[in-house]
Amino acid sequence: MRRAVFGLITLAALAGATAWMLSGPQPLDSAAIAGLSGGDAESGRAVYLAAGCASCHMAPGTDADPLLLSGGRQFESDFGTFLAPNISPDPDHGIGGWTQEQFLNAVMRGISPDGKHYYPAFPYTSYIRAEPQDIADLYAYMMTLPADATPSQPHDLGFPFNIRRSVGLWKWLYLREDWIVTGDLTEAETRGRYLSEALAHCAECHTPRGALGALDHDRWLMGAPNPSGRGRIPAIAGDSFTWSAFDISAYLASGLTPDFDVVGGSMAPVVNNLRQLDRAELDAIAAYILRAGQ
Amino acid sequence: MTAKRLFSAFLLGATLSSPAFADQDPAVEQRQGQFKLYVHNFGLMGAMAQGRIDYDAEAAQTAATNLYHVTRHDQSRLWPEGTDSFSIDGTRANPAIWENLDDFVEKFTAMQTAVEALQAVAGGGLPEMQAAFGPVGQSCQACHEAYRDEAS
Incomplete structure (x- = not known):
């Protein structure tokens, strides 16, 4: 009995030490x-x-x-x-x-x-x-x-x-450095992947999360509940998303959807930022978004 | 008509609508209808501005004049209290509208001003229309950013 208790304490201490080590800054x-x-x-x-x-x-x-x-x-x-x-x-x-x-x-x-x-x-x-x-x-x-x-x-x-x-x-x-969308990418898709997956972090809102808050890579950009208010963050991949590359690029440049609704909510400041970039950068994001949805 | 008068009876609707039937308040569909008319006209000019269709001076001017008139529709009975998205389904109108009514009216008025400038030049050439079109979109965006929920 005493040995079992000692074993459990040792195990707990080991688990604690492991957790401490794994949780250190890298x-x-x-x-x-x-x-x-x-x-x-x-x-x-x-x-x-x-x-x-x-x-x-x-x-x-x-x-x-x-x-x-x-x-x-x-x-x-x-x-x-x-x-x-x-x-x-x-x-x-x-x-x-x-x-x-x-x-x-x-x-x-x-x-x-x-x-x-x-x-x-x-x-x-x-x-x-x-x-x-x-x-x-x-x-x-x-x-x-x-x-x-x-x-x-x-x-x-x-x-x-x-x-x-x-x-x-x-x-x-x-926490991983790997790209999510992989395979043979065009130059524009590659640039768009960098802009989207590394900088603009589109997926942080447009991808649903698991129980511990990690992005669900299997439903990449498929839309998600709005964490900070009503409604949903829309899908920008999958069957329900039917925009063309021009539609996406024009939206990021102007805030206008193909139906000429005007951007609002938390996407409005994103458009305010992105519209100041070269149009080629927005075209690259559009190319990536369409590639990600394939 | 001043913006103040447009909205002066803004809260009157609250007394005219029964809370028990708030989700059937016709004001919600009616105000959504006016926004659809905005898009009907704004969208035509947008398609021209983006080069999706050819610029047509007469059609652009007609759309701009329509937009001028529909954006001056009196708002006093379209926004009764209790028709926000926390109170009822079927609307994306955030309750912050009613908490910041002055700011909401200010943003609405800014939109009217931008539309007036567009109406003055829409038939005068594509570059002129494009230059005046952008600020209208910006004025829509300012309000949507602050006061419109995400779609569900």
């Missing part, structure tokens, strides 16, 4: 990113628009300035309410004091400068696929944006999701 290889240039702010602007940083990090309200990343928008989920933090270059309340490497680890690995996990409401789950140089350029661009001293608000999450370390186990289970 930053980028410093050597691999050491060769990056200091970053080109002009290129970074395009990354900023494609990655949609402002959609979540600008102030609440539809009249918010998409260059002032003071945070405060609320995102309801099955796990609680996330509050987007201040990521303006303010040294105290934003990211003004961050190094390029810290920024890269935040965006591409979901790790804060003090080594804590970010929740995957922050789509590093997509940005992990980005080119590190693009994120270095993004860093250079974001440091040129206006600073704001609004303090970040804490998330409002239920147990056990309020234990940040548990996110490490989630990452161990689900």
